[in-house]
Amino acid sequence: MHAIGANLLENLLNADNGGYRGATIVCEQGHRPQFVNYREKKLLTVLGEVAVKRAYYHDKKCRRGFCPKDNTLDIVATSYSPGVRRLISKVGAMRPFGLGHQDLQELAGIRVNAKEVERVSQMVGAQVEEFYSRQAEAVLPDKIIPIKAHRRLYISMDGTGVPVVKRETVDRRGKDGVQAKTREAKLGCVFTQTTVDEEGRPIRDEQSTSYIGAIEVADNLAKRLYKEAKRRGIDRANDVCVIGDGAHWIWNIADEQFHGACQIVDLYHAREHYWTVARACFKSKDEQNQWAGERRLELNDGHVEAVITAIEALREGDNELCAREIGYFEKNKERMRYAEFRARGLFVGSGVMEAGCRTVVGQRLKQSGMHWTVDGANKIITVRCSLLSHHWEDFWEWRAAV
Numbered sequence: 001m002h003a004i005g006a007n008l009l010e011n012l013l014n015a016d017n018g019g020y021r022g023a024t025i026v027c028e029q030g031h032r033p034q035f036v037n038y039r040e041k042k043l044l045t046v047l048g049e050v051a052v053k054r055a056y057y058h059d060k061k062c063r064r065g066f067c068p069k070d071n072t073l074d075i076v077a078t079s080y081s082p083g084v085r086r087l088i089s090k091v092g093a094m095r096p097f098g099l100g101h102q103d104l105q106e107l108a109g110i111r112v113n114a115k116e117v118e119r120v121s122q123m124v125g126a127q128v129e130e131f132y133s134r135q136a137e138a139v140l141p142d143k144i145i146p147i148k149a150h151r152r153l154y155i156s157m158d159g160t161g162v163p164v165v166k167r168e169t170v171d172r173r174g175k176d177g178v179q180a181k182t183r184e185a186k187l188g189c190v191f192t193q194t195t196v197d198e199e200g201r202p203i204r205d206e207q208s209t210s211y212i213g214a215i216e217v218a219d220n221l222a223k224r225l226y227k228e229a230k231r232r233g234i235d236r237a238n239d240v241c242v243i244g245d246g247a248h249w250i251w252n253i254a255d256e257q258f259h260g261a262c263q264i265v266d267l268y269h270a271r272e273h274y275w276t277v278a279r280a281c282f283k284s285k286d287e288q289n290q291w292a293g294e295r296r297l298e299l300n301d302g303h304v305e306a307v308i309t310a311i312e313a314l315r316e317g318d319n320e321l322c323a324r325e326i327g328y329f330e331k332n333k334e335r336m337r338y339a340e341f342r343a344r345g346l347f348v349g350s351g352v353m354e355a356g357c358r359t360v361v362g363q364r365l366k367q368s369g370m371h372w373t374v375d376g377a378n379k380i381i382t383v384r385c386s387l388l389s390h391h392w393e394d395f396w397e398w399r400a401a402v
Contacts, residue, residue, distance in 0.1 A: 002109065006048035013043075013052050019069030020055040033059040039067065045081040046108065074399060078123070084110060085120055086396060092121030093383040096367060118376075125379025128386045131395045132212070136227040152193040152202075152346070153237035155229055155258060156353035157250045159184040160361050162215060165371045183374060185365075185381060186249075187213035188225040189356050190232045196345040209352060210389035211360050214378045218249035226257040234258075243350045245269040246328060265335040266350040270299060273325050274307060280321050281314045302340055304333035360384050 024032045039056045042049055052075070054067035070076045080088065087108055091100040097114040104110040104117070112120075161182030174180035191209040193202050210232065212224050234240055240261040244250035246269065254263050274295040278288040291310070298306040308329050315322045329336070341348050364384060365377055372380075386392050 002048050006045065006050050009045060009047055010050035010052075013050060013073070016069070018053040018055040019067065019072060021068060025057060025068070027059060027062075029059075029062065031059050031061045033057040033066070036065065041067075041070075041075070041079065043075060043079055043081055044084050044110070044112075046083045046087070046110070048109075078120075080120060082396070082399065085124055088112060088117055088120040089124035089383055090387065090392075092117045093125075093364065093380055093387060095364075096370075097121070121383060122376055122379040125382045127399065128382045128395055129379070131386075131391075131398050132224075132382070134398070135231060136224070138231070150192040150194070150233055150237045152239040152241065153229070153232060153234055154191050154193065154241045154243060154347060154352075155188065155225065155234075155254075155261070156191075156243045156350050156356075157186065157188045157221070157225070157247075157253065158245065158350065158353045158357055159186050159247065160357040160366075161185075162361060162365050162377050163371050164215075164377070165373055168372075168374050183215045183377075185213055185215045185361050185377065186218065186221045187211060187353070187356055187360060188221055188228070189353055190225075190229050191352055192232070192237075193345075193347070200342070200345055202345050202347050204347075204352065207390055209356070210391070211356055211385040213360060213381050213385055215374045215381075216378075218253060222253040222257050225253065229258070239346075241346055243347060243353070245350065246273075246332060262341075262346070263335045264341055264346065264348055265332045267299070267336075267338055267348045269350070270329075270332070270336055271296065273328055274299070274311070277311050277314060277318075277322060277325050280318045299336065300338055302337040304329055304336045308333075356388075360388055 018038050020035065020038075023035050025035075027033055034057060036056045036058050039054055041052045041054060043052050052069070052073070054069040056065055056067050058065040074082045078085065087104060087110065088100075091103055094100075095103060097118045100117045101112055101114045104112060162185045163181060164183050166179070168183055169180040172180040172183075174182075189209055189211045192205045194205050195203050197203055210228060212221070212228050214221070240258060241264060242250075242254040242258055242261045243264045243266060244254070245266050251263065254261060275288075275292050278292040278295075282288045282291060295307050295310060298304075298310075308326055311322050311326050311329070338348050361381060361384075364380060365372060386395055
């Protein structure tokens with residue numbers, strides 16, 4: 001059946017006389033490339049391989065040749081149809097390349113090697129990044145896309161290490177002082193909340209989460225995350241909240257890009273800090289549990305000053321550590337008024353972001369034996385962000401349109 005379908009498709013693709021447009025045509029530069037001859041391209045489609053007849057033109061001024069039909073069919077510089085590229089890149093984003101090519105053969109009868117899965121996946125990743133860039137242009141003040149108002153819009157950020165090849169960490173030191181083995185992928189997400197449950201706990205709107213991410217400096221993430229928040233309707237949200245851990249770059253972005261938003265330190269991350277004090281200052285488990293349990297109640301009620309006072313009383317045990325943790329709670333105390341946040345029906349944890357780090361990055365890029373280039377990792381992260389943000393169909397519709 002595939003062979004019959006491939007034969008029919010080949011006839012259909014070649015019914016236009018190769019895309020012949022006359023002896024000369026006018027190109028984008030205003031030149032007049034001349035028709036030279038017809039050239040055949042072997043194209044792998046989901047139905048099998050077909051031969052595509054294309055009219056070839058040469059531009060003497062630019063000293064280059066091209067086939068206009070390649071643009072029409074979206075097969076410029078590739079021997080794979082858009083449908084095949086779509087399958088390959090999705091498999092490459094979800095599975096190791098070495099296993100992905102086996103899946104393609106078993107499930108779709110598409111025979112490509114692991115290197116081709118990698119190459120096509122990264123090519124599509126670059127195209128998805130271009131798609132995001134074009135979307136970002138649309139959120140300029142005079143081009144905002146109308147989106148319905150949200151009751152609450154959340155912005156969350158985090159970082160996670162990605163194992164990379166040695167050349168990507170030259171002159172970069174890890175925590176142990178030797179050459180680092182990972183680079184930090186910074187991930188941002190935007191999601192919305194409309195309702196709470198019967199107990200007043202917030203409920204994230206279904207399929208409302210969109211992701212952006214890359215191994216990049218915080219300033220670049222800040223610009224892209226701001227544009228994504230604009231696209232998602234931050235200007236029409238009743239409440240805007242930023243949730244993160246204690247990393248300085250997160251709150252710098254919150255202050256600069258989302259000024260006026262409610263800032264919340266992830267509750268579970270904050271708890272780790274008083275537990276660090278408990279383990280350092282008490283030897284017995286019972287004492288640690290009792291002391292930390294009291295701090296838990298205080299923090300749950302948003303009484304950060306009580307937590308600070310309790311740590312102050314232990315400074316003789318480990319002055320340097322206690323001073324550091326006191327500074328952490330002092331700096332973030334207004335971001336830790338958890339009782340107030342809960343009373344407003346707000347999220348106080350970054351579970352959505354933590355899950356995002358695992359699903360967007362961890363499940364694909366941090367498997368045993370993997371070592372990435374920064375460019376290669378970023379392209380796969382981009383494709384996964386598109387898939388998990390429900391932008392995949394939008395991307396391919398855009399490709400068909402352009």
